[in-house]
Amino acid sequence: MSTLPFSSSVYAARLDRAASLAADAGLDAIIVGPGPDLQYLVGVEGDTIERLTALVLGPGIAPTVVVPRMELAKVRTTAVGALGLRLADWVDGENPYDLVADALGTVTRVGVSDALPALHVIPIGERLGVALELATPVLRESRMVKDAAEIAELRRAGDAIDAVHRRVPEWLRAGRTEREVAADIAEAIVAEGHRTVEFVIVGSGPNGADPHHEVSDRVIQEGDIVVVDIGGAVPSGYNSDSTRTYAVGEPDAVAAERIVVLVRAQQAAVDAARPGATAAEVDAAARDVLAAAGLGEAFLHRTGHGIGVSVHEEPYIAPGNDLVLREGMAFSIEPGIYFAGEWGARIEDIVVVTAEGCERLNVAPHGLTSV
Ligand code: ZN
Ligand code: ZN
Numbered sequence: 605m606s607t608l609p610f611s612s613s614v615y616a617a618r619l620d621r622a623a624s625l626a627a628d629a630g631l632d633a634i635i636v637g638p639g640p641d642l643q644y645l646v647g648v649e650g651d652t653i654e655r656l657t658a659l660v661l662g663p664g665i666a667p668t669v670v671v672p673r674m675e676l677a678k679v680r681t682t683a684v685g686a687l688g689l690r691l692a693d694w695v696d697g698e699n700p701y702d703l704v705a706d707a708l709g710t711v712t713r714v715g716v717s718d719a720l721p722a723l724h725v726i727p728i729g730e731r732l733g734v735a736l737e738l739a740t741p742v743l744r745e746s747r748m749v750k751d752a753a754e755i756a757e758l759r760r761a762g763d764a765i766d767a768v769h770r771r772v773p774e775w776l777r778a779g780r781t782e783r784e785v786a787a788d789i790a791e792a793i794v795a796e797g798h799r800t801v802e803f804v805i806v807g808s809g810p811n812g813a814d815p816h817h818e819v820s821d822r823v824i825q826e827g828d829i830v831v832v833d834i835g836g837a838v839p840s841g842y843n844s845d846s847t848r849t850y851a852v853g854e855p856d857a858v859a860a861e862r863i864v865v866l867v868r869a870q871q872a873a874v875d876a877a878r879p880g881a882t883a884a885e886v887d888a889a890a891r892d893v894l895a896a897a898g899l900g901e902a903f904l905h906r907t908g909h910g911i912g913v914s915v916h917e918e919p920y921i922a923p924g925n926d927l928v929l930r931e932g933m934a935f936s937i938e939p940g941i942y943f944a945g946e947w948g949a950r951i952e953d954i955v956v957v958t959a960e961g962c963e964r965l966n967v968a969p970h971g972l973t974s975v
């Protein structure tokens with residue numbers, strides 16, 4: 605369906621690293637089901653279904669993909685085929701858990717990826733006779749620090765979503781519904797270089813005060829503040845995610861002033877993001893600016909989340925997260941302010957930690973944009 609975004613040597617290195625991180629964690633093997641981890645490791649996309657597909661690997665274990673025979677052709681088009689990984693295919697009526705056990709040999713500590721459903725985890729555990737553990741720490745460590753090729757893909761995604769934000773004034777106006785505006789934005793997300801639309805949030809007026817509002821049939825009014833939070837995946841599978849806040853016509857003066865503070869808070873967090881800083885320190889940088897302006901209570905969520913082949917992943921930029929940032933980590937910085945029943949605002953960029961600080965991947969104008 606798609607050509608591989610990276611050379612097969614990139615995937616070979618990711619598999620080696622996952623096996624050695626598993627060894628460091630004392631695991632004999634890890635079992636990875638469809639989801640972002642499998643996409644990252646071998647380029648196999650798609651969701652888990654009732655038929656088991658799983659990559660089995662570990663120190664001293666030849667990476668093996670257990671796969672329904674009907675999925676074999678598709679799997680061969682990925683790094684699984686490019687690297688000539690061992691395939692253990694099965695047909696309905698056969699027991700795929702036996703194939704997992706055969707690939708593993710004798711094991712005592714086995715981790716499973718967090719996207720593998722109970723539907724498969726429980727029979728695998730029973731078949732192996734071991735208490736399965738989460739492989740999350742191993743896989744998180746692999747995925748959290750992006751290499752140059754991944755950063756290039758995130759940059760491509762950032763450029764594509766910036767191009768959409770620059771076009772929002774074409775569609776956003778009084779008299780149209782959020783849903784109508786969102787449909788135009790969704791079309792542009794694809795037209796500007798994404799292969800999928802992952803989400804389109806258009807939160808106008810009071811709807812903007814709900815951070816997880818998506819779209820509704822509310823008719824946009826003159827004077828509304830509108831939160832537009834959008835993202836998609838570029839052909840390589842890496843995601844964009846960027847929020848800008850717009851005013852339809854002349855904004856309320858108090859709202860405009862508060863949004864100036866929000867832009868400052870977002871900038872403060874960007875300035876704080878550098879190797880050696882903790883995730884909590886970056887979060888606090890935004891939070892402190894808002895608190896100093898009396899807006900601390902209006903900021904209802906964490907400052908950001910990691911991004912890559914999934915939209916939300918480690919590292920989470922949140923209070924209490926003492927994770928030390930390293931060069932190559934990519935995450936959002938997206939403080940927001942929300943006034944229930946009235947309006948809300950959020951400004952979001954993806955940044956990548958560099959040797960000295962961080963690079964913003966979204967550069968569309970940050971301030972309140974009147975349309
Ligand atoms: Zn969210
Ligand atoms: Zn977002």
Ligand code: ZN
Pocket residue numbers: 845909936938952
């Ligand atoms: Zn986000």
